[in-house]
Amino acid sequence: MKLVTSAQMKEIELRATQLAVPESELMLNAGSSVTEAIYRAELIDRDGDDYYQENTMVLILAGAGNNGGDAMVVSNLLKQELPDLQVRIYFYNRPRPKNGFNNKLTYTEAENQTGQFINDENDWADFCADLEQTHLVVDGLLGAGLSREVTGKLANIIRQINEVKEARSFDPYPLSVVAIDVPSGINSDTGQAMGIALKADLTVTLGMPKVGLISYEALEYTGVVTLGDIGLPPKLVDDFESSDLPTFVLADNIKRWLPPRPASGHKGTFGRLMVISGSDEFLGAPYLSTVASMRAGAGLVTLAATRNVIAVMAARSSENTYLELTEATLSSFAEKLADYRAALIGPGLGENSNLLAQLLAIDSIKKLPLVIDADGLNYLARTSEWWVNLSKGNILTPHPAELARLTESTIGEIEANRLESAQKAAQKFGQVIVLKGAYTVIAAPDGRIAVNPAANSALATAGSGDVLAGICGGLLVQAARFADFDTFKIACCGVYLHAMAGELAKREKGDMGVLAGDLLPLIPLAVEAIKQGESLE
Numbered sequence: 001m002k003l004v005t006s007a008q009m010k011e012i013e014l015r016a017t018q019l020a021v022p023e024s025e026l027m028l029n030a031g032s033s034v035t036e037a038i039y040r041a042e043l044i045d046r047d048g049d050d051y052y053q054e055n056t057m058v059l060i061l062a063g064a065g066n067n068g069g070d071a072m073v074v075s076n077l078l079k080q081e082l083p084d085l086q087v088r089i090y091f092y093n094r095p096r097p098k099n100g101f102n103n104k105l106t107y108t109e110a111e112n113q114t115g116q117f118i119n120d121e122n123d124w125a126d127f128c129a130d131l132e133q134t135h136l137v138v139d140g141l142l143g144a145g146l147s148r149e150v151t152g153k154l155a156n157i158i159r160q161i162n163e164v165k166e167a168r169s170f171d172p173y174p175l176s177v178v179a180i181d182v183p184s185g186i187n188s189d190t191g192q193a194m195g196i197a198l199k200a201d202l203t204v205t206l207g208m209p210k211v212g213l214i215s216y217e218a219l220e221y222t223g224v225v226t227l228g229d230i231g232l233p234p235k236l237v238d239d240f241e242s243s244d245l246p247t248f249v250l251a252d253n254i255k256r257w258l259p260p261r262p263a264s265g266h267k268g269t270f271g272r273l274m275v276i277s278g279s280d281e282f283l284g285a286p287y288l289s290t291v292a293s294m295r296a297g298a299g300l301v302t303l304a305a306t307r308n309v310i311a312v313m314a315a316r317s318s319e320n321t322y323l324e325l326t327e328a329t330l331s332s333f334a335e336k337l338a339d340y341r342a343a344l345i346g347p348g349l350g351e352n353s354n355l356l357a358q359l360l361a362i363d364s365i366k367k368l369p370l371v372i373d374a375d376g377l378n379y380l381a382r383t384s385e386w387w388v389n390l391s392k393g394n395i396l397t398p399h400p401a402e403l404a405r406l407t408e409s410t411i412g413e414i415e416a417n418r419l420e421s422a423q424k425a426a427q428k429f430g431q432v433i434v435l436k437g438a439y440t441v442i443a444a445p446d447g448r449i450a451v452n453p454a455a456n457s458a459l460a461t462a463g464s465g466d467v468l469a470g471i472c473g474g475l476l477v478q479a480a481r482f483a484d485f486d487t488f489k490i491a492c493c494g495v496y497l498h499a500m501a502g503e504l505a506k507r508e509k510g511d512m513g514v515l516a517g518d519l520l521p522l523i524p525l526a527v528e529a530i531k532q533g534e535s536l537e
């Protein structure tokens with residue numbers, strides 16, 4: 001599914017109404033999706049006992065536009081489903097009561113709910129007092145219709161919520177915030193805060209994901225971003241597939257793009273992968289990348305490394321095979337490569353320019369689809385015009401510093417233009433670029449660009465990249481048995497699986513202190529979770 005600007009979203013919604021889907025229906029669906037997301041994220045315990053319900057307060061903040069209309073639907077649904085919950089509505093400029101929300105939600109129950117305006121000092125005092133008691137704020141102040149800097153009363157409301165949230169961050173009952181569509185004050189096209197913006201724990205972006213939400217500026221405000229279905233006709237969503245904006249990778253894509261696992265398959269079917277990894281300094285990387293590739297389904301994996309690395313590895317991993325690789329053994333190594341279908345080069349290799357130069361010049365390696373990571377990338381960055389001699393269409397997995405070295409730019413420049421940087425590099429080098437980080441970007445030489453829908457700090461840990469490279473290698477070797485396999489889609493699968501394993505690790509252990517090794521047994525479970533319908537978006 002494509003990421004969209006607010007103007008594109010308006011156009012899609014307009015077309016939906018032309019296809020006889022009334023806007024009020026979209027809005028009812030929007031409110032229902034947000035409510036479901038609130039339950040799913042356990043911001044409200046739907047099954048909480050009477051005591052919980054009576055002592056839990058939800059503040060609904062409704063602005064003058066359709067974002068406020070969505071909030072009113074959420075309010076109505078919460079009241080219907082959990083009648084004992086204390087749900088209070090505050091209006092910042094009430095949506096016009098007579099004709100409904102901008103004429104679009106006329107005569108619904110949602111519209112007829114009463115609430116309090118924040119007008120004078122007394123209203124402000126009531127609002128502040130309620131906020132102190134509140135467990136959840138539902139933010140329907142401003143959505144994709146934000147058109148100017150946020151100032152005055154609205155800015156004060158947002159500031160007050162942010163401050164109370166911050167002050168209660170370590171309370172047994174913290175203040176949670178769910179943003180409808182976009183956090184109020186965030187420009188949904190650029191991700192910038194227009195003066196001030198609300199800090200949410202969860203943002204439910206409606207219909208199609210707004211492109212500004214995946215920018216690094218917005219990260220501080222959005223919390224977890226999930227996609228809320230508003231019942232758009234699928235054709236309308238598909239019509240945008242050719243848009244220049246990036247694709248937001250969905251679990252449904254991944255299900256279709258994962259290499260097949262026929263019951264008749266044997267280890268040869270799923271392919272032999274050569275992993276070239278490790279050095280005396282980096283003994284963990286070969287373990288993580290090799291085991292990750294097996295956990296991602298490679299049929300057989302051989303680790304090519306020095307004797308020292310092999311000795312250490314053999315004590316830890318019994319499922320893969322080994323091959324000694326030094327400059328002296330290169331020619332016999334080259335012959336053996338003929339039996340392999342893909343290779344992963346780089347994790348923990350250290351600065352080993354001579355070996356890498358000879359390795360990449362071997363004919364049998366040029367014929368294989370490659371994943372190049374870490375020290376493999378650093379070697380390329382030290383080599384002038386390396387892309388001229390390297391075969392095309394491999395997967396390169398740089399973090400921002402590595403991409404900065406490859407493109408002779410700075411980390412700041414890469415971070416400020418993640419999409420463009422990855423896309424330009426992919427086109428210039430003729431390689432699939434996986435630019436790691438929150439919302440990992442995947443770019444193909446033909447211009448396709450995708451964003452992985454996850455920003456999980458549990459994955460920001462040493463060795464996490466080795467696991468990702470291993471997963472990509474394991475998937476690539478399975479896909480490469482088909483002549484027309486699509487490296488870009490395989491890279492998207494690798495990134496998504498890694499992120500899903502990270503999500504499962506976070507559920508188990510939280511976001512602090514997950515080890516890269518914790519991800520390894522979760523890789524097959526991540527595949528299963530996706531097959532069973534779980535998603536990150």
Ligand SMILES: NC(=O)C1=CN([C@@H]2O[C@H](COP(=O)(O)OP(=O)(O)OC[C@H]3O[C@@H](n4cnc5c(N)ncnc54)[C@H](O)[C@@H]3O)[C@@H](O)[C@H]2O)[C@@H](O)CC1
Binds near residue numbers: 065
């Ligand atoms: N159009 C549709 O069919 C649907 C829209 N949906 C919701 O509608 C939202 C967009 O609705 P709208 O276009 O009505 O826009 P919004 O609800 O985002 O807000 C627009 C209102 O806010 C005012 N405003 C803009 N910037 C302001 C600022 N800085 N300070 C104070 N006031 C400001 C505008 O003058 C206008 O009155 C989406 O974000 C989404 O939540 C959903 O209900 C799904 C269906």
Ligand SMILES: [K+]
Binds near residue numbers: 179
């Ligand atoms: K909002």
